[in-house]
């Protein structure tokens with residue numbers, strides 16, 4: 001009698017802030033696991049909370065149909081950090097122990113964790129606790145170390161670029177300065193790319209300290225050079241007084257220093273909502289399928305990554321606490337400077353507007 005192997009049972013969860021493309025990744029994992037490898041796929045609700053509270057639902061092929069284009073996550077998400085200790089270095093409830101217990105009781109052979117930096121850190125700690133974990137990097141911030149790009153970023157870039165495009169016409173009609181604040185946490189990727197794609201005149205990133213006087217002088221110079229309006233694209237992570245929104249602060253300071261009429265726009269969560277772009281659908285599908293291939297090969301403790309055109313993986317313990325920020329010498333910044341875009345620092349050339 002040939003031995004009948006029990007199918008592998010894999011769990012999948014999404015944690016941290018949502019973004020477009022998570023459902024495409026869940027579908028990529030689930031369909032590859034079921035169709036190609038005959039695995040059983042269990043959806044875990046609300047990130048790591050679902051593992052703590054034992055909230056699961058089997059993801060059949062039927063349940064995975066029709067979700068490719070959906071924004072958000074069918075599994076729900078949370079910012080639960082099970083390894084976070086209290087200020088005395090203790091666990092109020094030993095959540096890591098609970099997670100290990102529930103993992104074993106459920107008979108998981110592996111869990112795929114979809115998330116940004118915080119999620120990959122937790123995933124790495126779970127792997128160090130002996131669980132079979134694969135990380136999938138998603139976030140509109142694009143700041144996960146170890147991969148060239150995360151899914152969610154391209155969709156957010158499209159939304160942010162369209163928003164800047166729309167500001168141009170109203171700014172021109174009123175001859176105003178428009179300040180738009182974009183998300184990105186402590187990284188400037190979204191602001192840099194949307195700023196360039198949307199034709200921003202000033203782009204302020206957390207990675208490049210700015211001087212409001214430099215920004216204001218540049219805008220005054222533009223006004224004197226008969227440029228009827230200006231677009232200032234700012235990242236939420238730049239320096240500002242506590243409790244104030246970046247765009248509010250920057251718009252007020254510009255108006256104060258230049259006397260030019262200035263308005264602010266805070267794009268907010270619109271950047272994270274809605275259907276994923278085609279690039280994100282493809283990336284998330286590739287990442288999801290690759291995660292299952294790693295599981296089938298028994299290669300755990302890895303985060304799926306894109307390096308150039310290759311889908312590959314990096315050890316989760318290397319991703320750890322690192323952040324992928326925009327390097328000061330990033331080529332797109334240099335190209336922008338050479339076109340006269342002001343990044344708010346001493347290299348801002350007022351002669352080229």
Ligand code: F6P
Nearest residue numbers: 017116139140141183184185272
């Ligand atoms: O990480 C994604 C992100 O949207 C950041 O750009 C932003 O700073 C943060 O999440 C907002 O977090 P929350 O969903 O907790 O308000």
